[in-house]
Amino acid sequence: MTEPAYVRIAGEIARDIRSGALPARTQLPSYAELAKQHNVSEIVIRRVRDLLLSQGLVYAIERRGLFVAARPTLVRISPERQMEDPEVTFGNEAAGGDDEVRIERESTIKQADEELADIFGISPGDDIEHITVSASEYGKPTSISDSYQLPGTNVAEAEQLEEILADRPPSPTHAVWLEVSSGELVKNVRQRFLKNDGRVLMVSDVSYPKDRYDSFVFRMNLEPQP
Incomplete structure (x- = not known):
């Protein structure tokens, strides 16, 4: 079964978080920047956001964006x-x-x-x-x-x-x-x-x-x- 793009992208970001490449409280790029990096639409990136949030790997600050959680969990x-x-x-x-x-x-x-x-x-x-x-x-x-x-x-x-x-x-x-x-x-x-x-x-x-x-x-x- 082909893996959805948002699952693949979320997996890449999750690996960077768990490996320490993206330390706690690091701000992720904007939706537009992530969409450009991965050659997908911002709609896909919003699904990436939802998946990372549900996994407890990031948190959102209104009008500022997404940040790496201090204690990433595995969900x-x-x-x-x-x-x-x-x-x-x-x-x-x-x-x-x-x-x-x-x-x-x-x-x-x-x-x-x-x-x-x-x-x-x-x-x-x-x-x-x-x-x-x-x-x-x-x-x-x-x-x-x-x-x-x-x-x-x-x-x-x-x-x-x-x-x-x-x-x-x-x-x-x-x-x-x-x-x-x-x-x-x-x-x-x-x-x-x-x-x-x-x-x-x-x-x-x-x-x-x-x-x-x-x-x-x-x-x-x-x-x-x-």
Whole structure:
């Protein structure tokens, strides 16, 4: 999936802030200057502003502009960015960019148990694709996910994303990757990617270290009601 320009630009600025290239209380260039630097419209830069503000990386002073926050936080934007590749997501968050980010993927075909069969409307024992994605930064684990979908599914066709966020004990494999005990709580997001008719395209179980994110921001498109 192509990354929106405002997400890419916000990621570049975020990396400069976290790396110290843009120290606390530094004033960012004006919207017009940023638009010219990145060859985009000021409308795009205003979306960059909104994203940086929501992440706690900058603050605004009326009639003066945007300034780097004294204590930049790390905020997970979801579900808006959940469809992008993890290299992009964690590369945008890493202070030094994606050079320090390592992503490991494993995809296997297994037989669906009764729970997965019920979710996807198939019979127990039918083929299901299991995808495990593990992410680390500077050798430190940052995320692990288990996703399930029918073989050949194009998840980019999803029209709805449902997410449930909670502090939960991790599964045994998630505990091993995150280097925590099985009884220790982690940040967990359970996702369902759906069509508008309710058909499930993919389910995911994603775990993060409990202190990885200060907060989560959930966004979704709403259809105006007459």
